[in-house]
Amino acid sequence: MATETMTINMGPQHPSTHGVLQLVLELDGEIVVKATPHIGFLHRGTEKLSEYRTYHQIIPLTDRLDYLAPMSNNLGYVLAVEKLLGITDLIPARANNIRVIMAELTRLKSHLVWLATHALDIGAMTVFLYCFREREEIVDIYEKVAGARMTTNYFRVGGLSEDLPDGIEPIIRKFAEDMTGHLETYEGLLTGNRIWQKRTMGVGYISGQDAIDIGLSGAALRGSGVDWDLRRDAPYCNYDEYDFDVPVRTEGDTFARYKVRLDEMRQSIRIILQGLDKLKPGPILADCPQVCLPPKKDVVNTIEGLIHHFKIVTEGFKPEAGEVYVGIEAPKGELGYYIVSDGSARPYRMKVRPPSFVNLQALPQMIEGSLLADVIAAIGTLDIVLGEIDR
Amino acid sequence: MTPEVLSLSNAPVLWAAAMLVKILVAFSVLMFIVAYATWVERKVIGRMQSRLGPTMTGPNGLLQPIADGLKLFFKEDLIPGEASKFAFIVAPMMILAPALISMAVIPFGGDYEFSFQGVSYLMPMQITDLNIGMLFILAMAGLGVYGIVLAGLASNSKYSLIGGIRATAQMISYELAAGLSIIVIFMMSETLSLSGIVAAQQEVLWGITSLPSWMHNWYIFSQPLAFGLFVVGSMAEINRTPFDLPEAETELVSGFCTEYSSMKYALFFMAEYANMVTISAISTTLFLGGWDGPFFGWINFLIKVFGFMFFFIWVRATFPRLRYDQLMQLGWKVMIPLALGNIVVTAIAVLLCQ
Numbered sequence: 020m021a022t023e024t025m026t027i028n029m030g031p032q033h034p035s036t037h038g039v040l041q042l043v044l045e046l047d048g049e050i051v052v053k054a055t056p057h058i059g060f061l062h063r064g065t066e067k068l069s070e071y072r073t074y075h076q077i078i079p080l081t082d083r084l085d086y087l088a089p090m091s092n093n094l095g096y097v098l099a100v101e102k103l104l105g106i107t108d109l110i111p112a113r114a115n116n117i118r119v120i121m122a123e124l125t126r127l128k129s130h131l132v133w134l135a136t137h138a139l140d141i142g143a144m145t146v147f148l149y150c151f152r153e154r155e156e157i158v159d160i161y162e163k164v165a166g167a168r169m170t171t172n173y174f175r176v177g178g179l180s181e182d183l184p185d186g187i188e189p190i191i192r193k194f195a196e197d198m199t200g201h202l203e204t205y206e207g208l209l210t211g212n213r214i215w216q217k218r219t220m221g222v223g224y225i226s227g228q229d230a231i232d233i234g235l236s237g238a239a240l241r242g243s244g245v246d247w248d249l250r251r252d253a254p255y256c257n258y259d260e261y262d263f264d265v266p267v268r269t270e271g272d273t274f275a276r277y278k279v280r281l282d283e284m285r286q287s288i289r290i291i292l293q294g295l296d297k298l299k300p301g302p303i304l305a306d307c308p309q310v311c312l313p314p315k316k317d318v319v320n321t322i323e324g325l326i327h328h329f330k331i332v333t334e335g336f337k338p339e340a341g342e343v344y345v346g347i348e349a350p351k352g353e354l355g356y357y358i359v360s361d362g363s364a365r366p367y368r369m370k371v372r373p374p375s376f377v378n379l380q381a382l383p384q385m386i387e388g389s390l391l392a393d394v395i396a397a398i399g400t401l402d403i404v405l406g407e408i409d410r
Numbered sequence: 411m412t413p414e415v416l417s418l419s420n421a422p423v424l425w426a427a428a429m430l431v432k433i434l435v436a437f438s439v440l441m442f443i444v445a446y447a448t449w450v451e452r453k454v455i456g457r458m459q460s461r462l463g464p465t466m467t468g469p470n471g472l473l474q475p476i477a478d479g480l481k482l483f484f485k486e487d488l489i490p491g492e493a494s495k496f497a498f499i500v501a502p503m504m505i506l507a508p509a510l511i512s513m514a515v516i517p518f519g520g521d522y523e524f525s526f527q528g529v530s531y532l533m534p535m536q537i538t539d540l541n542i543g544m545l546f547i548l549a550m551a552g553l554g555v556y557g558i559v560l561a562g563l564a565s566n567s568k569y570s571l572i573g574g575i576r577a578t579a580q581m582i583s584y585e586l587a588a589g590l591s592i593i594v595i596f597m598m599s600e601t602l603s604l605s606g607i608v609a610a611q612q613e614v615l616w617g618i619t620s621l622p623s624w625m626h627n628w629y630i631f632s633q634p635l636a637f638g639l640f641v642v643g644s645m646a647e648i649n650r651t652p653f654d655l656p657e658a659e660t661e662l663v664s665g666f667c668t669e670y671s672s673m674k675y676a677l678f679f680m681a682e683y684a685n686m687v688t689i690s691a692i693s694t695t696l697f698l699g700g701w702d703g704p705f706f707g708w709i710n711f712l713i714k715v716f717g718f719m720f721f722f723i724w725v726r727a728t729f730p731r732l733r734y735d736q737l738m739q740l741g742w743k744v745m746i747p748l749a750l751g752n753i754v755v756t757a758i759a760v761l762l763c764q
Contacts, residue, residue: 027569034663035661046572049572049734141730142651142730143730144455144459144726144727145459145728148459149459149460152460212730214652217733218731218733218736390733390734391572392661392733392734394661395661
């Protein structure tokens with residue numbers, strides 16, 4: 020009997036492609052013969068736009084790359100510019116401290132959305148709503164700290180846009196302490212669940228060597244037994260002063276990545292609590308007037324302050340010609356910023372290395388030969404965000 | 411004077427009138443339960459997921475089913491250009507009708523005694539007492555599959571097609587498992603009539619007289635395995651989570667009903683809940699003694715049916731979805747052998763007891 024394969028378009032309008040990913044699947048019955056991801060539906064030209072903006076004006080653009088982890092995007096960018104300016108060592112301890120707390124809250128937030136959507140894709144509806152309940156508390160903290168819930172635009176070259184508001188520390192501490200219990204709830208619903216195990220164990224396998232060859236990073240790499248975390252192996256923002264573990268599992272399947280991310284959330288809680296303990300009063304902006312805006316009271320009270328403010332806002336600052344790459348451990352993997360300066364107030368070129376873009380390359384390898392339902396599980400486990408892939 | 415059973419031969423007009431009333435009442439109660447099952451499901455799952463469910467339409471969102479119905483009624487009724495038009499229109503009806511028809515043979519109360527013009531009659535609280543009632547229900551459940559398959563094929567959409575194919579495979583396998591699991595009931599009750607099965611369950615539980623008087627010999631006590639198999643099998647047959655593969659919203663974008671809109675979609679929706687009520691009613695009748703219990707007839711029946719429906723809703727809030735091959739494996743490699751084994755064991759036990 021003659022049989023033929025069927026080609027279906029999964030996406031760009033499909034509930035489980037996490038945005039506007041298009042997958043062209045060649046199916047033999049329910050078995051995927053070939054999978055071709057098509058990207059670019061959310062391309063907004065962030066990198067090109069950056070060439071026409073002063074260095075400070077680019078920060079809000081970075082919020083919109085991985086819109087589930089805005090603070091991490093901000094952080095990677097400001098660290099790159101600080102390295103370009105050579106002021107990395109001038110950043111005050113308090114600013115670094117707050118950056119770490121916020122970056123870890125962002126990790127929690129991003130992982131919560133990942134767990135929520137991953138579980139929903141596989142059919143566990145309740146976990147989705149539980150996770151979004153906790154995520155809501157994080158965006159509330161964002162709102163109190165930065166004024167916005169998603170596009171935070173909080174970090175500045177040289178420090179932070181403003182200090183933490185009064186009374187926020189107990190709120191963050193309470194959230195972090197409660198979060199441990201919430202994680203138990205999620206695990207209670209999923210980890211021991213036979214159906215969940217059946218749907219994730221052995222699904223979307225990728226070996227450690229393949230993971231390195233493709234260039235995977237983040238939990239996708241650590242789930243395949245490669246012990247690599249930039250926070251520990253190339254510390255930034257004084258991460259070396261914090262005591263945390265890097266969870267690694269060797270199975271290389273969806274369940275392993277699920278466990279790695281959940282363990283990462285526990286480590287994030289540890290880091291947040293340590294960060295809150297370390298928090299001491301102090302300046303939040305580096306003492307380099309060419310780069311940082313003066314305090315608001317000087318701007319409104321003195322003519323020198325006003326001129327200073329005006330100069331930086333209108334002209335920006337001019338790093339020396341050169342190029343720089345900084346990679347940070349964003350929730351989804353290694354987020355890198357490569358900036359080339361020609362000595363003007365605008366970058367000559369800015370290139371983002373988004374973790375989702377690189378991780379997505381593993382998808383065809385993960386799903387070819389498996390069932391249609393595994394495609395959904397594999398997309399979920401890679402934790403992609405199309406805003407970051409298409410930029 | 412002993413009352414005689416109301417039938418076509420002894421009082422034709424009265425019989426026809428009683429029949430009409432019974433059909434109307436059963437149908438409207440069923441449709442009411444179907445409508446409010448959606449409301450209850452949203453409220454209950456809402457509570458389980460720490461949210462409120464519908465609140466805006468009427469007190470506690472009680473008018474939500476009506477609002478939903480009105481909204482769907484006024485939606486544009488789209489038929490895809492490439493669809494096979496006749497099959498596309500007929501399919502939703504073919505799903506809903508068998509679900510409703512099955513209710514005709516389910517007894518929802520004991521016999522009702524009344525006198526009319528000096529003659530007392532017994533009216534069975536059942537639309538019709540078929541002596542092959544259970545076979546009729548299985549046949550109707552089998553017919554329901556055609557609607558889904560037809561919907562999947564007629565839509566001429568690839569996702570719908572996959573949904574339809576999944577439905578065929580799933581329903582055939584699980585109908586087998588569910589059908590085999592209840593054979594033990596027929597062996598013990600020695601009848602296929604549902605009222606006969608209810609009557610057979612009204613003996614004293616294992617001869618222990620110290621139990622409360624309403625603790626009867628329900629088959630859930632003597633056949634717990636069959637009960638479990640039947641409930642799981644029927645859940646798979648009516649596409650409830652974790653067996654909702656033909657719809658699988660996150661994989662197949664609603665599967666067989668992707669292309670449907672307006673009232674046709676509402677029919678699918680109603681069929682899903684009508685099936686849920688029917689399956690609850692059948693499980694109640696077969697395993698929980700039907701209308702038997704401490705309260706007045708149909709109240710017991712409704713309590714048990716609602717208990718089942720709550721269970722189905724609860725499961726939906728708890729479990730992820732199975733994968734296609736795992737579903738088949740569970741059906742053919744676990745449930746059918748278990749059901750067959752149960753038949754053998756029961757057969758031996760029945761033989762020894764006689």
